[in-house]
Amino acid sequence: MAGATISGLEPGKKRKRKDENPHASKKGRTVAAESPQEVDFQDHVLRLEGKILESRTNYNAIQTLLEYMQKHDEAGDEDVIAAVALCRVFCKLMVGGNLSKPRERSGNEATIVQWLRERMQDYERALLRMLRNENIGRQSTALTVIMRFVKGKASHLNQSDDAVLQEVLLRQLILTLIEEQVAEETRVEFAKSYVGNYRDIRYCTFASLSYVPSLPRVEHLLNRRSGRASHKDPESLVRNTLTILAAIELIPERQEEVDKDFYVGPPSKAKHELYSSAAQKKQAQKAWTALLRQDLGKEQRGNILGLMSHRIAPWFLKVELLMDFLTDSFNLGGSTSLLSLSGLFYLIQHKNLDYPQFYPKLYSLLDSKILHSKHRSRFLRLLDIFLASTHLPAALVASFVKRLARISLFAPPSGIVIVVPWIYNLLKSHPRCTFMIHRNGEVDRIEETWGDPFRQEEPDPMETDALESSLWEIQMLQSHYHPNVATIAKIISEQFTKQAYNLEDFLDHSYGTVSVCGGYGMLEIADRSQMLDAELSKDIKKPPEVEFEIPKKIFMKQDADSASEPSLLVKLWSFD
Structure with a gap:
């Protein structure tokens, strides 16, 4: 130059x-x-x-x-x-x-x-x-x-009406923004200030980002005029593309809402593609489909699944194109399966997706870790939606109730106070399952032992025999070490006079400070240190029993001049 x-x-x-x-x-x-x-x-x-x-x-x-x-x-x-x-x-x-x-x-x-x-x-x-x-x-x-x-x-x-769409500089800008040298703040600024506000910029952004999966094509577009040679990291390209696409919200559907949403100016042709919501969605569908076909990492897949129901699926003219991605994510297990539930159920409910393994896979997610997960509240919200239909088999619903009751025995107090009202609501909407709270169990006359017919290891929720079992786990929780948990567990043993509990009063709480609004008023469950402080600050009505003489030695024999006898621990075990 x-x-x-x-x-x-x-x-x-x-x-x-x-x-x-x-x-x-x-x-x-x-x-x-x-x-x-x-x-x-x-x-x-x-x-x-x-x-x-x-x-x-x-x-x-x-x-x-x-x-x-x-x-x-x-x-x-x-x-x-x-x-x-x-x-x-x-x-x-x-x-x-x-x-x-x-x-x-x-x-x-x-x-x-x-x-x-x-x-x-x-x-x-x-x-x-x-x-x-x-x-x-x-x-x-x-x-x-x-x-x-x-x-x-x-x-x-x-x-011309296609001036923005034909502008090479704008396409080069979009492809440059997804390079690793560009800061994240700059991409966010472009997405919020331009892509999110103007239809013509948004349309061109979708059209440009649909080339991202073809890395040789991206290299050619970026370097053909600059003459420089570089190697793009596929992972960074996907991550940076997701940053821009995730910031794009839904487009207006009505014509009067879009006439002023142009960066350069509205096209003169009344039927121009920039006015068409279908044309915009078509380009968005191409961009998102191209991104979903990439080899995504766990974090990237989780971010996409979190945006699926409200940021991605509404852009698709053919929502069926999301089936493979959602089912593959659901089959991965763990937190990825949990995050894919919302989008997958959306396709089942609104697009008639045939996925017979949905409830067995959903049942498999109910393990001992789920009530300790950071996605606990979201999972229980979704579970409440998935089991809300009164047309579900009672055996299926009973399996979910029984499994959640079983894992609540090992759950933190903040998780138990969510499970008990959820079980109450489910029993209220599925009366056939209420036999589980009135059954005391059967005694094996040969072995003279009580047995629970529930088959915990059975993967199919229709074959667990949970409907023939009982909710003895909730009765055990009525003797929980924390009095507030024991109090809320008693709602299962009383008359079901309340129509339903609002789960939002119980969700989104942790060990930090848990405030639960239920039928028994305000229940406060604090973290371990706060629990200890609360117990120590109580007025003592009856002094606790303590040992009169404190032994000098616990694991060793007492001295010869000592009048006290050796403890039972010393008699049974030798610590020499």
Whole structure:
């Protein structure tokens, strides 16, 4: 780019000699006589900008500003000042028609226009390089300038309805933003300030990001004009693409809601694809489908599943395309299966997805870890939705009730206070299962032992014989060490006069400070230290029993002169 000056500036006039100052005016005065070291650099740039717009004989000063943009001095802002000045210069040249190329122009004028267009391409490449700068402030400035430049080009240089969609700089910007050199803050700024607010930018973003899975294609689009060679990390491409897509919310469905949501301006054609919600969803479907086909890590898959029901599925015209991704995620087990429940049930309920293994897989998630998981509240909310239908078999519902009652024996108090009201509501909506709370169990007359017919290891919830069992686990919880847990467990033994408990009063609590609003008023379950403080602060009605004489030795024999007898522990065990 160095030395890219133009020799023919005025049609019909003599060209300047090679040794003549390229910034000399007609009167022989120089445009850039002041050096940046002698005057303030910003004033110097403003002088150059004014001279460029004053006469075409000073166009070579554009090359000087481009050279200033190559400076990457962290101590100064020469590149930023030059970039902003050049943005104003090119936008004003576009408004004045100096960058258009009419057929009637002479050969000399066509040469000038061609030279300006080449310098404009150099300017765009310099802006993209600034976007990769390590300084986040420079990245933010470069993003703002690029978007302003895109708007100027689409408004004045190409005034067609597809000006934004055909703008190469915007597509290059989107593909550059997913590179690892660009900071996360810059991607979020682009997503929130532009993609989330403007339909035309959103449409172009979807269309551009649909190329991301084809890494050779991405490399070609990013490097074909810059000539640089680099290797993109597929994992970072997927992660950065997800950052942008996840920030895009639902599009307006009605025509009157979208007329003002354009960055450049609404298209003149009433039936343009930018007005069509179906066209927008089609591009969104392509982008999301391309992302879901990648080799996703556990964290990335979890983030996507968390957005599935409210950020991803509504964009799809054919929601059936999500079936494979959701079923594969559900089959992975663990927390990934838990996160996939919402989207999978959405397809079952609204799109008639046939997945016979849904309830057996859901039943398999009820293990001893589920009530200790950070996703406990979300899982129980979903479980309440999945088992809400009164048309479910009683044997199926009884299996879920019995399994949750069993694992609550090993659960923290904050988990138990959620399970008991949930079981109450389920028994209330499925009366056939209430036999479980009235059955005392049967005694094996041969072995003379009580047996529970519930088969805990059976993976099929229809074959566990839970309906023939009883909820003795809840009766055990009525003797829980924490009195508040014991109190709430007693609601199963009393008359079911309450229609249902509001689970939201019991969810989203932990050991920190658990406030449970139930039929017995306010139950407060604090963490272990708070529990201890609460017990120590109580008024003692009856003094506790303590040993009268404190032995000097516990694990060893007493001294010969001691009158006390050896303890039972010393008699039974030898600690020599």
